[in-house]
Amino acid sequence: MLFSELGDGTDVRLNITIEETMFEFDTTVRTKHKKKVLLEPIRKNGKILNIQSDNIRVDVMYIREDEKPIIWTDTQMVCVKHKGQVYYAAAENLQGKEYNRRGDFRLFIGEEHPAKIGQNKRAHLVILKDLSSSGFAFVSAEKIKNPDGVFVYILYPGKIDNKTIELPLFGKIIRNTTLTDGRVLYGCVLVKKNEIIGHFINQKQMEQLAKKNERFSRE
Secondary structure (H helix, E strand, O other): OEHHHOOOOOEEEEEEEEOOEEEEEEEEEEEEEOOEEEEOOOEEOOEEEOOOOOOEEEEEEEOOOOOOOEEEOOOOOEEEEEOOEEEEEEEOOOEOEEOOOOOOOOEEEEEEEEEEEOOOOOOEEEEEEEEOOOEEEEEEOOOOOOOOOOEEEEEEEEEEOOEEEEEEEEEEEEEEEEOOOOOEEEEEEEOOOOHHHHHHHHHHHHHHHHHHOOOEEEO
């Protein structure tokens, strides 16, 4: 599939690798101009993430329902101005290929929080290991009897720009692994998905980028 086959308004995902660390951001195809496909840039507080560097690799993924995603790798993306607006741009003749998706981006948390597990009204302290837009994982010192399908609820106090937001994580256990120290890692799929979770993960990635390097510049 050619990059030019993506229609205006198509949602895509940018896999941005900076110094061996990968970040994922959702964006949208806006238009075509001078044999390039123009995409909405990633912004934070009015600033645009600068993706023009030898140390930055940008892959573009188009996620299709009931089919494997299409990915365009190492797109050599640049920033351009068109009709007074700044866009990300890559050549329209790039050839994409089907990709065996590894799942949604997982944001590492590594914090202790109370969790309500199954019918037990008493909350257990667990380590919330990571969070994605489709699920979460936690580590518990207590083994859960017959864990598959057990419901778990964690109210996570996330922070965006020094503001605390409560993210209700209501999941169902779908896998478990015993760690070398005897604790158990449980993976959960979200029963009730929340758009705020995806927004929170996006914002945290931007904060990590800002700390890693000053790569945001004004239009």
